Amino acid sequence: GAVVSQHPSRVICKSGTSVKIECRSLDFQATTMFWYRQFPKQSLMLMATSNEGSKATYEQGVEKDKFLINHASLTLSTLTVTSAHPEDSSFYICSARSVSGTRVYNEQFFGPGTRLTVL
Amino acid sequence: ELKVEQNPLFLSMQEGKNYTIYCNYSTTSDRLYWYRQDPGKSLESLFVLLSNGAVKQEGRLMASLDTKARLSTLHITAAVHDLSATYFCAVDMDSNYQLIWGAGTKLIIKP
Numbered sequence: 001g002a003v004v005s006q007h008p009s010r011v012i013c014k015s016g017t018s019v020k021i022e023c024r025s026l027d028f029q030a031t032t033m034f035w036y037r038q039f040p041k042q043s044l045m046l047m048a049t050s051n052e053g054s055k056a057t058y059e060q061g062v063e064k065d066k067f068l069i070n071h072a073s074l075t076l077s078t079l080t081v082t083s084a085h086p087e088d089s090s091f092y093i094c095s096a097r098s099v100s101g102t103r104v105y106n107e108q109f110f111g112p113g114t115r116l117t118v119l
Numbered sequence: 120e121l122k123v124e125q126n127p128l129f130l131s132m133q134e135g136k137n138y139t140i141y142c143n144y145s146t147t148s149d150r151l152y153w154y155r156q157d158p159g160k161s162l163e164s165l166f167v168l169l170s171n172g173a174v175k176q177e178g179r180l181m182a183s184l185d186t187k188a189r190l191s192t193l194h195i196t197a198a199v200h201d202l203s204a205t206y207f208c209a210v211d212m213d214s215n216y217q218l219i220w221g222a223g224t225k226l227i228i229k230p
Binding site: 108109110111 | 160
């Protein structure tokens with residue numbers, strides 16, 4: 001139980017295009033999902049907190065117009081990197097917070113990550 | 120501001136040896152998590168520690184939590200090469216459900 005999927009796992013795109021990354025909780029409902037970015041050899045950096053049915057809360061320094069987050073259902077959140085540039089290349093990881101029915105209330109479960117490369 | 124400090128940040132050790140990774144945090148919290156990350160992969164949950172004195176063991180790894188000292192340890196017993204990875208601790212912020220992350224400990228175990 002408590003599986004989170006991400007799609008795609010890897011994407012290469014040209015500069016200026018937009019890329020959408022999906023994060024799904026497969027066997028539990030997640031009112032809150034988190035989007036992280038990880039640079040090589042560094043820890044996770046929280047980008048935003050996504051709450052179902054409301055606007056995402058972005059961390060300081062994260063451009064909300066560049067990283068569009070939508071959390072339309074209790075099992076799906078999407079991150080769209082708009083007008084991507086090479087500096088947006090990174091490993092993006094989502095997590096979903098369990099609210100019930102999993103081993104630990106409020107525990108976060110992580111997706112497998114999406115490797116974005118912008119040429 | 121809640122800070123989480125891990126040490127060491129890098130550890131190279133021989134197979135068969137024991138070692139401990141430390142995770143200190145700066146404010147009260149009742150939930151601490153340990154994760155493993157292999158190169159190019161996402162995070163794998165290792166342990167969830169929910170109360171003072173909690174101790175959990177899985178194979179050669181054992182984690183403990185002392186909420187009074189604001190310290191968690193991840194102990195590796197008789198290390199094997201397969202345990203080579205980066206290990207992160209994270210502390211739960213009750214107020215907004217965010218996790219505050221340590222910098223990670225890169226562990227290399229040489230055969």
